[in-house]
Amino acid sequence: MISFEPTEDQKLMVESVAGFARNTLRPRIREFEKERGVSEAVRKTAHELGLGLVGLPESVGGAGLGMTTAVLLEEEVAWGDPAAGFAFGGPGAFGFAVLELGTPEQATAALAPFTADGGHARFGAVAWGEPKPNRDRAGFTTTAKKTDAGWTIDGTKSYVVNADRAEHFVVFAQVDAAAGWRGLGAFLVDKSAKGLKVLARETTLGLDAVSFGGIELTSVVVPDSARLLGGGDFDAALVRFFARHAVIVAARGVGLSRAAFDVTREYVDNRKAFGKPIGHFQAVAFTVADRAMDVDAGRGLVWRAAAAWDAYDAGDRNANDAKECLLRSAHAIAFVHEAAMRCGDDGVQLHGGAGFMRDFPVEKFMRDAKQIGLCGMTAEHADQLAGAVALGVAIDPGLVLPTPETQNAFV
Amino acid sequence: MAIEFSLGKKQLETREGIRGLAKNVIRPQALAWDRAGGIPEEFLRNMARLATSMGSNAMRSGLGDETEEEKREAEKKRGPSGTNLFGVLASEELAWGDAGLLLCLPGPGLGGPPVRGSGTAEQKKRFFGMFEDLDNAPLKWGAYGLTEPNAGSDVSGIRTSCRKDGRHWVLNGRKCYITNGARAVWTVIFATIDPALGRAGHRAFVVEKGTPGFGVGRIEEKMGLRASETAELVLEDCRVPEENLLGGEEKYVSKEGFMTAMKTFDNTRPLVAAMACGIGRAAYEYACDFVKDNYVLSRPIPRYAAIVERLAKVGRSLEAARSLTWRAAWMADNGLANAKEASMSKAMAGQAAIKACIEALENCGAEGSIARDHQLLEKWFRDIKVYDIFEGTGAIQRIVISKRLISDLKSF
Incomplete structure (x- = not known):
């Protein structure tokens, strides 16, 4: 069947999120812009509305409401303030990265902090981009080298959403230098890892309430279990x-x-x-x-x-x-x-x-x-x-x- | 209900059936029909029988909306698919095969909706009754005569006159660009009792072939859709019996006459949009196949990012138009007012499909314009342009849309 009508549950959720967007977000967009972030109280409300985990399946700790519900709600939030969806707490892109690239066990473990109490205060991030292209070969300049302890990651990642807020990262690095863009690897790295430095936040054209930045990794060591293999x-x-x-x-x-x-x-x-x-x-x-x-x-x-x-x-x-x-x-x-x-x-x-x-x-x-x-x-x-x-x-x-x-x- | 875009088993089967027909039967003949300027009657009869067997009433009662009873009947045959939605899905597939065919199919065509919407019970019986025996009787068409040489988009400006004379109405004027106009057994003709009255002066008549003073002018030579007959109709002291005034005298105490003309389009615009999507898709798929099979500077064409991007832009524009088309049809099936959405679908689909045909031709390079090698491409390029013109130009669609977005906007 082709149908353009949301379910009754979805309609109720859309209505409540639309109210939140209209009454809480829209009147304060200039304030969030100036403060360069969404206040903690508002982030808490968003968390209580279940906004952060909607699109992730229950099997990995998500709300299990599906992508369709997620896009309905995301549209409403963005109508209120286009920056808000990025600036609320929650796993964000990190959630989808561990869902697609990790095993179910890895994904469930990685998402646990976001479903626990205080989840609104936790951010995830994906460290993908880099400041410059590699002039010597295709692929990222950031490398991950296999050692007895696991993997050692070196390099600088940029254009990272919520870099300075995130506690948990998925970091992309070159694991096979000869394989170019087909030689990448992904690793779960915590902010607390030794050798990880959060770089200064960028000033941007728009979406001021979203934090855009980068991280620098100097001999950051992660165990082999932190590698996300993408299911083969x-x-x-x-x-x-x-x-x-x-x-x-x-x-x-x-x-x-x-x-x-x-x-x-x-x-x-x-x-x-x-x-x-x-x-x-x-x-x-x-x-x-x-x-x-x-x-x-x-x-x-x-x-x-x-x-x-x-x-x-x-x-x-x-x-x-x-x-x-x-x-x-x-x-x-x-x-x-x-x-x-x-x-x-x-x-x-x-x-x-x-x-x-x-x-x-x-x-x-x-x-x-x-x-x-x-x-x-x-x-x-x-x-x-x-x-x-x-x-x-x-x-x-x-x-x-x-x-x-x-x-x-x-x- | 839930938001979803997958088809049920029955719908899928039916669509596959139509797709196969379009591919194996219709498209191989499309060029011959284009050159001959028509489609053999025997083929049209087979198509009409097939459509009826699949639960379509279009051959008997015309395009567009169906009555509740017709809807129930149709759903029995093809499942609760939604008749408008099914119509747009089928139209896209058939137009993919050949755009001209859909316009040539026998039946009341565009004349159906005004008769169904405004006709008296007696008139509906009389005029639709002519289409009953599809299997044996000669093929019959209905037509819709609104446009005039000096009244196109501004239909309120029609000058064809009508005056009562005893038990007849006497009509004088010319109608142009009338699909199936020459062969129609009857045509819904719009005329005015007094141009100064504007829309309130409009009257609609069902004028039957053979009515004294009702003649066919020239048959147009067109850029595309050449298999479809487009005729000029001439009314010279044409005497129409009073019982052929659509809806009877009482229908015209208000502006109803004009609304009759316009209502036709709310349900047919998504069908036209769907046909445009079908032609656009045909050209887009052709271009994709062409680049897959060809090389530029000894590299396969898909290795050029610029070509891939051009194709992708076409692909997504068509998809965007299709989503608006499905939505408009879905709204009609669910009894929701959809004038704005119907116009949106037509406005976007017409332009997206034109772009698709132009891009496809360009992607094939000089070869694309050579009829010998790429005859279909050349044909689609000619066929598609009118989809942003007939049943309301792109500008007219934007008038319909903006009137429903901007407060107190009655006219420009």
């Missing part, structure tokens, strides 16, 4: 991780698009010029109509991707081909990244000079839109992924994932 096909699991996380980011992009659209629609209703509301001029009204299509079509693609993941999770995962999920996720993230930027840009444009002023939220949405377009995976990489799936060619991690060689992204 590491590259496939790696791409699944990016695609799954991208769906969540895309849901936030839809929320952002709708936020920019809503304030703009209201503005063109009220702002008068030449004796009538500016929305009554075709050039303005047609732009509003186009952006409404962007919001709705983006949501449709995100729902379709989320539903594909839920079907994948419900079936026999070994037998079930994830290609459908990858294609749907890539469509969703690429479309939404571009649509969000159009909504932010046109939003400011239709506000005229007022749009440039910080009295109105729309300039923030425009900055946030570009920033979110660089989160998870970029539209360009998503298109390479979708194209590879559609054309039936081998999925090359170096081409379809955001790397320092192509285009870094915040993960």
Whole structure:
């Protein structure tokens, strides 16, 4: 059956999260921006609403409500403040990384701190990007070398979401220098590990309440049990991780698009010029109509991707081909990244000079839109992924994932 | 209910059946139909029989919405699939095979919805009754005559006049771009008692073939959809019996006449959007196959990231349009008002599919425009353009949408 109607439970959850977004987040977006973070009280409420673990299966300690529920709620949160979803406590991208790359035991253990009391105060992070491309060979400059004690990791990781807040990291490093982008490894590393240094937080264009930064690893030693092997096909699991996380980011992009659209629609209703509301001029009204299509079509693609993941999770995962999920996720993230930027840009444009002023939220949405377009995976990489799936060619991690060689992204 | 996008077993089977038909039977003949400017009647009869056997009422009562009774009947045959949703799924597959075919199928066509929506019980019986015997009687078509040489998007500006004369109405004017206009057994003709009255002056008539003063003008030569007949209709002191005034006199105390014209489109726009998705998908798949089989500078084409990106952008635009199309159809099936969403689907699908056809041609390089080698590509490129024009241009869709988004916006 094809249906666009959420379940009764989902409707109730959406309603309560929408209320939270409207009454708690939206009135304080400038405060969160200035403070460069979401206050602890608000993070606690978000945690109580169950926002951090919604999309993860119960088998690894998640809420087990599925990706579809997760995207419904993420859209509402992002409508309130596009930065909030990234800035709440919880595992974030880390959760999907351990889910896809780890064994069920590893994932359950890694997620335990987030389900325990005080989970709202704990962050996870994924250390993927690097400051510069490696000029000598393909792959990351950060290396993980096998020793008797396990693995020794050296290098600098950047473009890490919540780097300075996270207690737990998944760190990507080169384990096989000769294998290029097919020679990566992933490791669970705690902040407390000897030799791990958190680098200074970056100042960014948008999403100011989100912390973007990096970590430096100097001879960090982890046991062999900390290595995430991706269930035998590491590259496939790696791409699944990016695609799954991208769906969540895309849901936030839809929320952002709708936020920019809503304030703009209201503005063109009220702002008068030449004796009538500016929305009554075709050039303005047609732009509003186009952006409404962007919001709705983006949501449709995100729902379709989320539903594909839920079907994948419900079936026999070994037998079930994830290609459908990858294609749907890539469509969703690429479309939404571009649509969000159009909504932010046109939003400011239709506000005229007022749009440039910080009295109105729309300039923030425009900055946030570009920033979110660089989160998870970029539209360009998503298109390479979708194209590879559609054309039936081998999925090359170096081409379809955001790397320092192509285009870094915040993960 | 839950958000989901998988098809049930029965739906999947039916779609597979239509897909196979489109691939193995329809597409191999598409070029011949395009060149001949028509489709053999025998083939159309077989298609009509097939559609009826699959539970479609379109051959008897036209496109678009169905009555509750028809819906129940149809669901018995094809399961609770939702008739509009099933319609868009089937339309996409058939248009993938050939876009012209859908417009050529016998039945009341676009004339169906206004008769069903506004006709009296007697009129419905009389005009739909003509389509009963599909198996043996000669094939029949209905048509919809609204557009005029000087009234396209602005349908309120029609000038075809009507005046009462005894027990007849006398109609004068010209209608253009009428699908199946020349062969239709009847056409719903919109006329005005007084242009100064605007929409309130509009009247709709079912004008039957052979009515004195009702003639066919020229048959248009078109860029694409050449298998479909597009005719000009001429009304010269055409005397229409008063019982053919759609809905009877009382229907026109308000603006109902105009609304009759417009209601037709809420349910057909998603179908048109779905057809556009089908043509766009055909071109997109063709381009994907082409690049898989070909080389540039001795490298397989998919190794060029720029080509992959162009294809992916087309793929996702079509998918975005499809999601809006499914939603509009799903809303109609669930009794939700969907004028805005129907227009969204058509606005996005028309443009996405045009882009898909242009990109596919360009991806194949100069070869793509050569009819000898890539005849289908060349045909789709010609066929698709009108999908952003007929049943409301892209601009008209944006008027429909923005009126439902912006407060107190009555007109521009």
